[in-house]
C-alpha cells in the first residue's frame with residue numbers, strides 16, 4: 777500500500793496538507809531564504825523557475841506513493857509558511873524519513889512542533905508506519921532540539937554523509953518507533 781494522502785490535518789494554529797502549485801510563491805520565503813536552507817543538502821531557490829522545478833520533482837516523487845510532500849499552512853493567514861515531508865518510504869519495513877523547514881519569520885513559535893506532532897501521529901496511525909527517521913546536520917541546533925523534543929532518539933553520526941553548500945558535512949540520525957510514540961506522556 778503506497779503512502780496515501782491524509783487530506784487536511786487540522787491543528788491549533790496550523791494545518792498540514794499536500795503541497796499545491798499555488799503554494800509556490802509563499803514557499804519562496806522558505807526554500808528561497810539562505811537562513812532557512814543553511815543546513816539543508818540542496819541549493820537555495822533563487823527564482824520561480826527553481827520553485828517550479830522543485831514542484832515537478834515532488835510530483836514525480838509522489839507518483840509511485842513513496843513520498844508525501846506537505847505544507848504547513850498558518851490558519852490565521854491561510855499562507856504556506858513551511859514544508860514537511862515523508863519520503864524514502866520502505867513498505868517492507870514500514871519505515872520512512874521526515875524532512876521539514878519553516879519560514880524564518882515563523883521560527884520559535886512552536887509551529888513546527890505542532891505540525892510534526894500531527895504528521896508523526898498520522899504516519900504511525902493512518903499510514904501504519906513503524907519507524908521514522910530524520911537526518912540532521914549536527915550544527916543545526918534548532919532541528920536537533922526539535923527532534924529530541926518530539927521524542928526521537930539520537931542514534932548515530934554518519935561521517936560526511938552530505939555535501940551541503942559545497943562542503944562535506946556529518947549527519948546525525950534520529951529515530952522514533954511507533955511503540956515509543958504510543959507510550960508518550
Ligand SMILES: CC(C)(COP(=O)(O)OP(=O)(O)OC[C@H]1O[C@@H](n2cnc3c(N)ncnc32)[C@H](O)[C@@H]1OP(=O)(O)O)[C@@H](O)C(=O)NCCC(=O)NCCS
Pocket residue numbers: 811812813815816876877878879882883884885886887888889890911912913916917918919921922923925
Ligand atoms: C528546525 C525548525 C523547523 C524548527 O521550527 P520551529 O517552529 O522554530 O520550532 P518550534 O518552535 O516548534 O520548537 C520546538 C522545539 O524545538 C527546539 N528548538 C527549536 N528552535 C530551537 C533553537 N533555536 N535552539 C534550540 N532548540 C530549539 C526546542 O526544543 C523546541 O521546544 P520548546 O519550544 O519546548 O523549547 C526551524 O528552525 C527551521 O525551519 N530551520 C531551517 C530548516 C531546517 O533546518 N530544517 C531541518 C532540516 S534537518
